[in-house]
Amino acid sequence: MLRSLMLAGSWLLLWRLAVLMEYAPHASIWFPSAGLSFAAFLILGLRAVPIVMLCSLIATFWVDDLYAMHQTWTQLAYTGVLFGAAHCFSYYCGAKLLKQLVRRSFSDALPKIILSFLILGSLSALLAALLGTQVLAGSGLIEQQEAASIWLPWWIGDMAGTIVLTPLFIGLLSWRYPLIEGWLGGLDFQQSGQGLYGFLVKLLISSSLLTLTMLLAAQFRYSEVSFAVFFLIIPQMWIVYTESAFRASLSLAVFSTLTAVWVASLSLMDYALVYQFAICVISASAYFGLAVPVLAAHNAQLRELALSDGLTKVASRQYFFERAEQELLRARRYQQPISLLVFDIDHFKQINDQFGHTAGDSALVLVAEAIGKGLRQSDLLGRFGGDEFLLLLPGIDLDKASETAERLRQALRGVKVADTRHFLSGSFGVVQIERHEDFQDAFERADECLLKAKKAGRDQVFSSRPAEQR
Template identity: 45%
Template sequence: MEGSCPERHSRFGNKWFSTLSKPVLITVAWILLWRAAALMEYAPHASIWFPPSGVTYAVFLIFGWRAIPIVLFASITTTFWEDSIYEAHKSSSTLLLTGLLFATAHCFSYWLGATILRKLSQTGKQFRIPYLILMFLTIAATSSLIAAIGGSNVLAITGIILPSEIMSLWGPWWVGDLVGVVVIAPITVAILSKYYPKESHWLVENFKSVYEQSSLLNYLYKQTIAIVVLALISVLVSIYPASSVVFCVFFLGIVQMWIVFTESAGRAFLSLGILSTTTAILVSWLQLGNHAMVYQFTISLLAANTYFGLWVPHILLDNRNLRILAERDVLTGAQTRQYFIKNVKNEISRCRRINQPLSLALFDIDGFKQINDTFGHTVGDKVLTTVSQHVSKEIRPADLIGRFGGDEFMLLLPSDDLQHAIQAAERIRDSIECLSIPSLERNITCSFGVVEITSDDTFVSAFERADNFLLDAKKCGKNQVKPILQ
């Protein structure tokens, strides 16, 4: 008992440390990203992007209004820091008011946008990808616009900038915030989802990659190419500032989409972050401020293309799954009735063109209803699966097996005339008798009806003849092939 008290205190302390440390780390990250943006400014209060806006949007997406203290504290802290950077020497009361007003405008715009996105995502599946992407980008653009207008007016109201500077500031501010949101928000969500899985699963689950992640070396190779392309274009812009070479930066989208279509979602977003940071550094170092808006819109377009590009593999995967459902019976793996009939018609045309024989066989499992009634449907399903898989292994690669329905299956045997088709059916029938299934205290047997498809046959007429032979096999005692070879 004496030792249990310190243990409780230790667990209590660890819990409080875990609870408090994460918000503190988020706050520190917000401030550090703000400082990074300040270092990459190409003009006072103007950077290619503003990463803290992405953190703000992400924490409101995950935590809702509970994230307000984090952003509030970070905003006030950076306001005082900004004053020291620009050596404006504003009074503490002015800076505190500026920080509070900026935090209010900043928090309101991104909290509102995040709240709307959360509500839309919870209304139903119709707002999942790609609609969730469209909503995210639209709301991000609107929220960042509100934040830019509100923030620039706050700076003017508190005397940080002149009122006449608002018109020249809000545009770059808006695009910079927008780039920060669309680039940093998904990265922040991905990081926070590891520590807050319940709060973030609704968003993270939609961006799971359908590709296996390639080697790190391959990714770094592609990323290096993207950085080199960006750097070369930027150097050319600095050498020929009056030319239109700056628009070549849009070709960066080709390399980024290469990464999107061959790498995981996490690496695609990481690439976007790396390219955005590299762009901001190059614009600042090479003094490309006159072309800043072109770079900003390029990053915005890259981000939008990345989001929608990430969904293309999902669409292809969904289409493939739908095609599999249309072509393959879910339980047995045999071809579905519709797909089998389509293939039969194609084979009939092909075999007639090359004057090749073609046969059709129908078979079903003897006493299958009794198996279901006696041993249960689980055992019945196991019988269907076992028989289908066994027959699939027994037939040739060119032969086809389809499930007509229930326990009835169809076989298409190209190149086989009636005699060879009956021999194949007899061989398959004999092999089925050797199957054993746990919990099934009886042998499995099947009855077959076989026909050769003549030049006058359609699938329907051939099927009807094979079905009649199958009925004959049932009437004559089951576990046999009809017709019998003479």
């Protein structure tokens, strides 16, 4: 109930604020109530309809009082219901479609989600403007000719309010809301309490630049000067790239509100459309800017998945072979030895069959951890697949590589499968990569040594010397 009352009070307060900044009858510089309606339908769905309908009805009676139209209460009630229905239908349909698109999208489709929001938000505002003006004309509050002249500024004002303020209202409406679903495509519009002073400084700089721009436009009344407001996308993008999504949305809300206030107070109504489009363009650009950190995080996750094995966190097979080729070239350039170990867990299939695949996965993790503890920073450990691992030892010849393999074999014997009495063991194949041998051939030789170790009874180390040393 408290949330509903706050939503209704906020809607009416924002509506009254928009009325103060009208530059044409029923057309404001920006209409923040549209953004609140869109966000409410996104978060609350049909539960927001009665609240918005009630607000629309109250606003209709309020308009009659402000404009001294002296309509009957029955006519006003009829107009208010129709206006509320048009408003709710327009923004609910847009919000419903957007929510369905977002739910069907993957998190890495964030630019598509933002584009969908911009398109559906604009179309919802257009539909609300067309239906709203026809409701007013049909009920006799305005003439049909007037309806034809005000639908465009009505639409631009609603669109500015929808595009600019919806994300901020999403953050406010979903704050501590227990039923909110994680469908925002990777964006987090929850409030952040970190680094508030830095954010306020950036907000002050942006607001000061906007104020200076508007004062210049009031002093030099040329259309070219009014277009300078578009350069304020630079401080807004600065905030977008360095602050949370909620704070970026809050900055855009402050920017749009301050722009509307200055346009009204400095009598810049002749250039109202310029500032409305500036608000929309800067906001749209900022939202695509919000996608950059999210996409960067997703790319980092994908890179992590590509470089490391998902279970053991050692190098993936592909990344191991790529790094091995680089290390091989470096070893030959500086004429240093380089060795390769291939090893696997003895009787790993029996572990899976006897204790289950969860125990088998745990064994692989324990092996990776046990082997990793005994390595140098320059060594490279990777998982080839299944229970088979690879270990590259730059700067190590065959004798030292065999000693390393023996030490690691002993270390494995101290590893016990979780929740069992079974201790692990491993078989090792060791080779020193020859000067003119490619890595694939060296791997096949090491794999042959591993096969010999397994045939000889497992839990052993077999090595193969380069051909010129035999």
